[in-house]
Amino acid sequence: MKREGQFAAKQSDSLPSLLNSYGEFHGWVHDKRVLGGLTFLIIGDPKGLYQVVARGDLAKDAAKINRQSYVLIKGTVRESKSNVSKYEVEAQEISVLNQADDLLPLDPASKTKSELTTRIFNRPLDLRDPSEREIFQMRAKTLSIIRGYLSNRGFIEVDTPKIIATASEGGAELFKVDYFGREAYLAQSPQLFKEELVLGLGKVFEIAHYFRAEKSNTVKHLSEFMSVDVEQAMATKESVMKLLEGLIKAIHGGLMRSGFNVSKLQGQFPVYTYSEIASAIGVKFGEDLGSDELNEFGKGKGYYFIVDWPLSLKPFYTMPKEGGLSESFDLMYEGLELASGGQRIHQYDLLVKRLKESGLNPESFAEHTKVYRWGMPPHAGWGLGLDRLMMVLSGRNNIREVVLYPRDAKHI
């Protein structure tokens, strides 16, 4: 049956094992060259590129196939002298499964990249550019390394609601949802849920999309983003910093072993206190560290931690430390904040006190705080922005480069 043959076709990674044999291959026409009586098709698929040679009448037919069309090729595999691939296919038959338009919004084979906006609006086509596709292959591999690392350490993956009744960290930039006539919100983080779950599950993690109605149009903010969240019973700020540093190193190592071009990390991440940095960049105690100043301070520093933040700069659930400080940390890469975490309050009375001091109404949080009366263990954790980490790993400077369909105040 023709149909079965069609769907049994193979991809570029099968070429070596089919050397000097007949094979059937599928892919898209990445590029095309007509030379004398020959047509050379450069075929692309998610694994790579290879050359197909067509002669005679077949060369004439092949010359008519538009770039990016999806094709099925039957022929013999042989070694290639081209600079495209080690192996090529001498075509006996070429079927066009879906002809692409003659004019396309961008050319994935071009060495000159289209503008970012054009690429994002036409993302599926942009993914036929191997250097763009690689970012999302790297993203998938990174997620897989993260899950393996945390599962091996006894963390259990959970999934908590994205539609919530109250603001989890108190107000600020929530998207409203019409929930059967009632007002609800989209979750900004799984913070309160993951802390609650420590009560019975001990060590949890969640990887999911969260939502922030950020109006600011920057290269490092999106209104829908992916976060890696960890929470652990009987952990300290120090132990979860160690866990996070180990994870980042495992990601670099794992990506390298998978052939991605990332740097090898050596030595421990440096730790700076908030006060050290604040005085270095001329910021008064209690004021936030500005983005420009952190860019300046972080230059050439790679990954590093900032600890001992003023309690007033951190959310209500953060464990206080003497001197107006908190048991919290940020993980930075140069000037970019990647993760935030620390030890949390586990005592009911202190939690209610801190809610009040943060200007929040404890009654609105009663369904959450009640859990702290059931024997909540001391616990610590962090949230890591996956999209920002992918910026670092891929070396791209705009968060929109590493998200398939980025959402910001302008675009949906």
Added chain:
Amino acid sequence: MKREGQFAAKQSDSLPSLLNSYGEFHGWVHDKRVLGGLTFLIIGDPKGLYQVVARGDLAKDAAKINRQSYVLIKGTVRESKSNVSKYEVEAQEISVLNQADDLLPLDPASKTKSELTTRIFNRPLDLRDPSEREIFQMRAKTLSIIRGYLSNRGFIEVDTPKIIATASEGGAELFKVDYFGREAYLAQSPQLFKEELVLGLGKVFEIAHYFRAEKSNTVKHLSEFMSVDVEQAMATKESVMKLLEGLIKAIHGGLMRSGFNVSKLQGQFPVYTYSEIASAIGVKFGEDLGSDELNEFGKGKGYYFIVDWPLSLKPFYTMPKEGGLSESFDLMYEGLELASGGQRIHQYDLLVKRLKESGLNPESFAEHTKVYRWGMPPHAGWGLGLDRLMMVLSGRNNIREVVLYPRDAKHI
């Protein structure tokens, strides 16, 4: 330092290796018995239960600790004659890290379960009941098996937006979001995105929460649910059915090997046509198969497929088949629909025609349909409801039992 000692404490799974040695352990007081001059604490943690014996003054102090309080125990491990655990701890010191309230909304140690509503409203405490916790450990393991199975077969994990501008499958039950003053929606599925991504990534999957404004209050619907979505270039309905059947079998096998109590599946899943079932249960061609009738028909059948659905009952992107039928399938377990899928339309003209025939405006879908002019390969895929699968695997009859914080029209 006291602090370091506290956080170096161990859990029940370390007991065997510490036999006849001193150890420090943390956990909650699952149960408590005072007998003569002795106090027996049954300590719980995510790995299990064990007995702690306190004597003399320590027994008096231990007797005052409320159930569910979080404690740190120092003592010697020895073999136990109790029916709780093989090993127990002869306590030398017991510190209460967080005293629980005297009165709790439910007792996780009780053999009589509280009502489901009570358990859900107090889910973190309910997870201290080992039989409830096990469901979510099984859920995490199931997710891990799914990711391994698909990754091993070359599928790449993607994440697509949950905030969308247009209704993905045409109207019906969408939650509205106020997106910077514009109207947007919460995604019901990643259907259109995953099809678009096949263009450059070939084989993709996504596991995420989706949203449906279901007003119906049933034991198998939630307004926020988790879906496992797969889409594959150059696949047929038959090949993705085989992929799905293999996945279900891999899940049963993997869970069994991890010690979960699930059945071993044997033989191939039976395949019924829509028409066979429709005539068996007395439904006219073109009408949907009712829930009660499917419950009756599916009784004792385990997993099975239904194929050859009328095209009119399937979404616009479904590939038509002769005789008013479609290249689609549902995977059922008894009367419960678990998954839906099939071959999709990959031809632009046919897709636009089917949009019109389905009463949808092709212009609203222009940003989606344009992708089909760029050389879209033939493709097929499916969506699997994870929560429903967990009902089957755990043997629970209400979807709320297998979701940590279930969302329905009444509860948020």
